[in-house]
Every structure is written in structure tokens, then in C-alpha cells.
Amino acid sequence: MTLVLHAMQRSANCYKVRLLLAHLGLPFVLKDVDILRGDTRTPTFLAMNPLGRVPVVQLGATTVLVESNAILMYLGEGTDFVPYDKVERAVMMQWLFFEQNAHHPSIGEARFWMSLVPGGRELKRDLIDDWMERAEAALSRMETQLATTPYIAGHRLTLADLALYANTHLAHEADLDLALFPAVRDWTGRIAALPGHVGMDWRPAPLQAAGAP
Ligand SMILES: N[C@@H](CCC(=O)N[C@@H](CS)C(=O)NCC(=O)O)C(=O)O
Structure with a gap:
């Protein structure tokens, strides 16, 4: 299943995850969450992250990651962004x-x-x-x-x-x-100025639904 990122566009904790995904060229689905509108307080969101905070990453039907820097580590492990030493x-x-x-x-x-x-x-x-x-x-x-x-x-x-x-x-x-x-x-x-850098406003191109032409 494609990685799903629940995020608010202007949140720096969310931007850092999008930035790493862009650098790594990994496809993902972006789901917008508006914390000012109370999106992080709904039962559905709290079932994913009981702390009611973004970013949240869904890796499959049952695996959810929270805490932006833990997400960075999950994505960055094995790449040049994490030193081997x-x-x-x-x-x-x-x-x-x-x-x-x-x-x-x-x-x-x-x-x-x-x-x-x-x-x-x-x-x-x-x-x-x-x-x-x-x-x-x-x-x-x-x-x-x-x-x-x-x-x-x-x-x-x-x-x-x-x-x-x-x-x-x-x-x-x-x-x-x-x-x-x-x-x-x-x-x-x-x-x-790094190659692959994206600004905070950047969003991934919408992914085609599975099976779509
Ligand atoms: N330590 C957490 C902090 C996450 C966090 O504070 N997210 C903010 C947006 S930057 C949030 O969702 N706030 C909503 C709230 O606290 O109700 C992380 O790094 O992911």
C-alpha cells in the first residue's frame, strides 16, 4: 500500500516529512488536515493518533507512525541522510x-x-x-x-x-x-539550493487510484 501522509501544509513538523519524501523521490498520498478547523479532534483522527497531532503516516491498514522525527528516521534509515558511523x-x-x-x-x-x-x-x-x-x-x-x-x-x-x-x-x-x-x-x-529541495507549498502530484488508466 502507498504511504499516506496526514499533514497540514503550513506546519513545519509536516513540511519536514514532505521535504524528505521529495528528496528521496518516494511516492505518497497527501491527506490534508486542518488543525484550526478541529480535524485532529475527530474520532477517526484520534483513532490514528490519540495525541491529536500531525504529521501522521499510515504504512498499511494497521501500521501508523507519529512524531515527525521518528517518521524521518523510518524514511531516512539506509539513505545518505542518516550517517552510518x-x-x-x-x-x-x-x-x-x-x-x-x-x-x-x-x-x-x-x-x-x-x-x-x-x-x-x-x-x-x-x-x-x-x-x-x-x-x-x-x-x-x-x-x-x-x-x-x-x-x-x-x-x-x-x-x-x-x-x-x-x-x-x-x-x-x-x-x-x-x-x-x-x-x-x-x-x-x-x-x-540542494537538488531535490521543495518549498513548504509543494505538494506531490495526485497518485492515480489503483487500476485507473
Ligand atoms: N512532537 C510532535 C509535535 C507534533 C505537533 O505539535 N503538531 C502540531 C502541528 S505542528 C499539531 O498537530 N497540533 C495540533 C494540536 O496540538 O492540537 C512531532 O514532531 O510530530
């Missing part, structure tokens, strides 16, 4: 955990509420200063690394670059200025 792989994992523990909870949350949710700035005004402070700390950490290596986990492209690119290249949507982080800004340019 154990230490290099662990360093990549460090950055994947950083993305989930420090980067997404600050830049991702700020971007979501400041740019995607109507009235979100007002609703979350008590949290925004803290998000911004932690977002700047996360970008500073990346700046230090990217000032010395071309990719976030070292000298080669890994899943961690795709995972971190997703929110970082849209930092302006959280009022963050990448001009203050020139190594990070240059790295976003390198990632966007």
Missing part, C-alpha cells in the same frame, strides 16, 4: 532532540501563534516574550555550530538539517531576524 548518527540525533526540545517549542510555537492562528498574538501575549528569548538562544546555539561546519551535525547533510530547516527558514514569521545569525541564514540558503 555510530558517533555521527548520535550527533545527528542530538540535533533532532534539540529541534524537538528547544527549537520547535520556541520558534515553532511563536510562529504558529503569531502567524497562523488568527488573533494568536493577543491570545498568547503572556508567553511570547519567553518564546522569543528561548528562540534567540536556540538560533545562537545553531549559529555557533554553523560557523564551524557547513551542516548542523558536521560536514555532511543529515536528517537534522531538514528537521531544523523547516521552522528556521520561516523565523521571520515569528518576528525573528536571521540577519542577526549570518551562519544560520547562509545554511538556510545552502539547504534551499
Whole structure:
């Protein structure tokens, strides 16, 4: 059965999965989920992911994967995006955990509420200063690394670059200025220039139904 990705187009956690699928040239069916409309709260969706979050990948009638970075690992294993060397792989994992523990909870949350949710700035005004402070700390950490290596986990492209690119290249949507982080800004340019790169708006061509001409 063809892989099915349940995703919201403007979600960075969903974009990183589409981006890897595009790089790998893997066919998939994209099913749109609008979290603002409550699509992740329906009984059908909650049966797939009781946490009510996208992305969700269906691999067959009974196999479902959630957590964007776990999905990246499932898709990336055995490709050039996952280092074979154990230490290099662990360093990549460090950055994947950083993305989930420090980067997404600050830049991702700020971007979501400041740019995607109507009235979100007002609703979350008590949290925004803290998000911004932690977002700047996360970008500073990346700046230090990217000032010395071309990719976030070292000298080669890994899943961690795709995972971190997703929110970082849209930092302006959280009022963050990448001009203050020139190594990070240059790295976003390198990632966007990679062969096979697709932007956040990219969608796969609809797949023909089985048996269709
Ligand atoms: N750690 C999860 C986070 C997923 C997540 O927070 N998804 C957001 C969209 S970016 C979502 O579905 N939010 C809906 C909700 O929390 O109700 C992952 O990386 O997949």
C-alpha cells in the first residue's frame, strides 16, 4: 500500500516529512488536515493518533507512525541522510532532540501563534516574550555550530538539517531576524539550493487510484 501522509501544509513538523519524501523521490498520498478547523479532534483522527497531532503516516491498514522525527528516521534509515558511523548518527540525533526540545517549542510555537492562528498574538501575549528569548538562544546555539561546519551535525547533510530547516527558514514569521545569525541564514540558503529541495507549498502530484488508466 502507498504511504499516506496526514499533514497540514503550513506546519513545519509536516513540511519536514514532505521535504524528505521529495528528496528521496518516494511516492505518497497527501491527506490534508486542518488543525484550526478541529480535524485532529475527530474520532477517526484520534483513532490514528490519540495525541491529536500531525504529521501522521499510515504504512498499511494497521501500521501508523507519529512524531515527525521518528517518521524521518523510518524514511531516512539506509539513505545518505542518516550517517552510518555510530558517533555521527548520535550527533545527528542530538540535533533532532534539540529541534524537538528547544527549537520547535520556541520558534515553532511563536510562529504558529503569531502567524497562523488568527488573533494568536493577543491570545498568547503572556508567553511570547519567553518564546522569543528561548528562540534567540536556540538560533545562537545553531549559529555557533554553523560557523564551524557547513551542516548542523558536521560536514555532511543529515536528517537534522531538514528537521531544523523547516521552522528556521520561516523565523521571520515569528518576528525573528536571521540577519542577526549570518551562519544560520547562509545554511538556510545552502539547504534551499540542494537538488531535490521543495518549498513548504509543494505538494506531490495526485497518485492515480489503483487500476485507473
Ligand atoms: N512532537 C510532535 C509535535 C507534533 C505537533 O505539535 N503538531 C502540531 C502541528 S505542528 C499539531 O498537530 N497540533 C495540533 C494540536 O496540538 O492540537 C512531532 O514532531 O510530530
